[in-house]
Amino acid sequence: MFLPTTQAEVRERGWQRLDIILVTGDSYIDSPHIGAAVIGRVLSKAGYRVGIIAQPDIRSDSDILRLGSPRLFWGITAGSVDSMVANYTALGKRRQKDDYTPGGENNRRPDRAVIAYANLIRRHAKSTAPIVLGGIEASLRRISHYDFWANCIRRSILFDARADILVYGMGEQTVLALAAALDEQTDWRPLRGLCYIAPQPITDYLMLPAHPTVASDPRAFTQMFHAFYRNNDPVSASGLCQQQDTRWLVQNPPAFPPTTEELDAVYELPYTHAQHPFYETQGSVRALDTIRFALTTHRGCYGECHFCAIAVHQGRRVYGRSEASLIREARRMTAHPQFKGIISDLGGPTANMYGYECARKLEKGACPQKRCLYPKVCPHLPVDHGHLRRLMQKIRRIPGIRKIFVASGLRPDLIFADQKLGDAYLEDLIRHHVSGQLKIAPEHSEPHVLARMGKPAIEACTLFRQRFYQITHAAGLNQFLSYYLMAAYPGCTQKDMQRLRHYTRTKLQAAPEQIQIFTPTPCTYGALMYHTEQDPFDGTPLFVEKDRRKKLRQKEEILPGRAPGKAFRKKARPRKKRS
Template identity: 45%
Template sequence: MAAPFLPLSKAEMNELGWDACDFVLVTGDAYVDHPSFGAAIIGRVLESRGYRVGILSQPDWRDARSFKALGRPRLAWLVTAGNLDSMVNHYTAAKKRRSEDSYSPGGRAGLRPDRASLVYAHRCRQAFKEPPIILGGIEASLRRFAHYDYWDDKVRRSVLVDAKADVLVFGMGEEPITALAEELNRRRAGEAFAHPLGAATPGVCYIAADLADIPETNPIVLPSFDEVVADKCAYAKAFQLQEREQNPVDGKTLVQPHGEQFLVQNRPGRPLTTKEMDALYDLPFARQPHPAYEGMGGVPALEEVEFSLTAQRGCFGGCSFCALTFHQGRIIQGRSHDSLVREARRLIRSPRFKGYIHDVGGPTANFRRPACRKQGKAGACRDRQCLHPKPCPNLDVDHGDLIDLLRKLRALEGVKKVFIRSGLRFDYLMADKPARRREFLKELCEHHVSGQLKVAPEHASPKVLRQMGKPGIDVYEAFKKEYEQANKEVGREQYLVPYLVSSHPGADIHEAIELAERLRDWGCHPEQVQDFIPTPGSLSTCIYYTGIDPRTMEPVYVPRSPKEKARQRALLQFRRSENYPLVYQALRAAGRMDLVGHGPNALIRPPRPGMGGGDAAGSARKGRQETPAKKGPRGAGKGTGKAAGKGAGKGSGRKGRSF
């Protein structure tokens, strides 16, 4: 019988009658036994296979003795930085230290180290030398090759090499970790293996001392660590090869030399079936923080997901700044309606449930099935995106399944409202048949929006949108028009909240001004904007570092100076008085003083003598406020962590992130 929680201490192990753990899972997050937390998923998966798993949550990394708290693991250490890359968790785009950590008790910062995967692995080795160390989680997954690190401003080795660990599980790790556990048991029983641990397991990276140690006879050898450090063209070529082979059906083994060692990546693990996804979410999660955290103020990240449903994982959207496809993959893995209804009924039984399901979705709310039939047999296309620059003719667009699912959920006794907050891909919606699109929008506006709907046009310049892998702004404007019409038909006054990114590769000051003009015409007042953060694993980060688009090997302009970044950001919020000096400087430098004046097209008024900080109230057009005065139920209108971790896995705090 499953324990209410996996043990955090020797005392809890004793209560379960354990003398040792098979696996000790070290995590940089507080232990929340909920399927949105990677440590909980991996722990429960291994438990369901009969293994004993203990949790070392946020151990004191300064002292190796804290890593002995659960004793020596019988099979292996499992190490994860947590649901976010630790550097994204700790630092803003301006490299300033964040004051809160939503994955820690009470939101307290400072409970995990920088580069947590490395530090934890070294401490595990100091505590007990013998057990293998297996890295996992988004930090390890996206840093598995030689990668550019924004905070060091240099190319770093694979995290597996620097951590001196044995194996790295990349992507969603349920299948690989189960296979590794079986192999570890067989090795412990004395079975001989000709290759390193994990060499035959999809979804795994390992270190080989010699090419002869690799089972694959014809691997693709990438430019070496030394080559990508010395030559940005070599870095871009290496990235493009990595991206092309992230195919679970026929992806090739990749090898990247690191000095005298060879980093080996097997092809990605296969997507889970619907039956397997259902079984995963039927595991006996307590859905709460461990009782050890009582009185500490809760774990803020749970508030976003406690009464939400993860309906699917994976994304074929192809946004350049998002590393999600490098982690979860491009093939959608969805749960059945029955599974989601069962979970909804469990939510309803909670004494904390107030009648509101805060979200139904995943990385993208309206991707409920693979992009096309071909993906089931051949995987995602190597050199073609599903939605960019135009929707693929083979794209299977259908919102009928999502409509049926939402109707079932909102019909449940005890449910007052079901909201959609995880990103709605509006270009996919606009590719649907007009009648089905109107039906979906009408139901969405009538039943599933809490006053505002967050969508992600990201920018308005065609030049920048091409680099982002996003549709033309005309698609967003067509969606905006239909959304507003749908709200009129159902008698609602509801708003669109656009996510916008400043200083993305390809954007110079003229593109930033183009976006500001579009915001003026929309009458939009962005409350929050996001500076582009170059996080490992994304195409945009490769372009940021190299100044080269690896798909074409053509040069791309990259805004780098703090002054230009500040001006671009200020232009997105040109109405704010504190931004007046920066906006004025940007317009003057760009030769766009036609936008300073009193006319209908002006962004700001001319400066007045002695006006000090300036006056941004002179916007010629007074558009409606982006955020409505009326708010939905608590939590229903909140974001999903996107601002904290843009590009780290499509909103790093989102549901469905696994080990």
């Protein structure tokens, strides 16, 4: 049974009023891969009466008032994707498609959706219930941040949205504790994983440079970001305060990750793995084809790539589900009427990070001056593909399952670091779990660009390619590697892209088509470099390509059919002669 999204559904349950109303920029897809559905299910399991309003029309009150007003709070998320990333390309063009919108047309998610929905509630709802922000868009904009689309430093989204509370990170435990505190009318302000507005700073919290200062001084902004990034580990983080105007943003330390048992419970809630019928009448949602029969093994990432927000949102600690829970979910999939024997993905942010973690990190928190995988895999990280390999083997044996694919990206350096089982895992993966192509993300070839990305040296990619095709050919399989590459990253020039092109043609013997132009997402080191045009670690000036045409030219350097030193352009169609 879905959570209610209409008054008729509320009445069918015998309820007079909802405790919590969640507003989301996605269609209502009841899946453990969709944040609003997860939070709704977790709260519902705890006994709260929860409803969901998906993609409300911001031009009227017809949608936002459909469920009345909540007793405890409104919860707002832009959806699974930041609304500005969802709506615009890296070159500023409006996207035509949205995989989370019925019918696939990008016409339902407003720009800066969190702010738009909060203003919609303030404008039309007479309720005094608090407005609580959450999800990726709010999480990455919780402090002063560089906004690529406005090309300026914006203040915390909590202030621009005129909201009351912001839950950052994945949020299940924090939102449960918040709901309980609001229900019992106790003080919610000390809760981990929260941001809120205060008239004064908290005495023992770390003071960040004030918003007006970081908005005008790149060095102060860099100092602020370093302090913010260092204080994202639940074991070692301090609380943070930052003056925004006459008021202060308060960020409590991060919530601790859920235990294995708690994470299992989240993923084993009674999701329907379908789109709510109310929204299904408006059209199908393409994202559901990808996630309906996908298994999430873990959250978090060791990589800390500088262009990626996972470390700030999910954390640098990797925490996973139990083998038993994943097997139970796989068995349930076989009973689904639409299941055809294929699990589309077994993985997480990175597929081969399941089942191991650094003991020091668990005890003392993430190292402040070191990283798990850069410049090379830390010897204290006990890389072990054995747990994942056993899991893959056990799920393969479940009756009714024909194939399990790994669609999440891989880290080749972790495979090579596991001298005991890395190659055995790779052989199992290639022989049984590739859907025709396997994705890896070298991103670039040039050492100085990779260093600014926080990515390992390109030699790991070259060696991985050799081993992949050795195993593939020995097994008599027809499958290949797919490479993700990036153009116009801070520090990358046109000459660097020419050298990358040479590498892909000579070493990879490929003409990759999956090349993205760098988008500076908030609260990443990549965005910091883009804004300040400096290396944040040594202060050296950086070349940053900001001209849209030249960004496109960098991308075109790699595209198939591109001759060295020549711009790639599609041939113009011959014009028809006028009669």
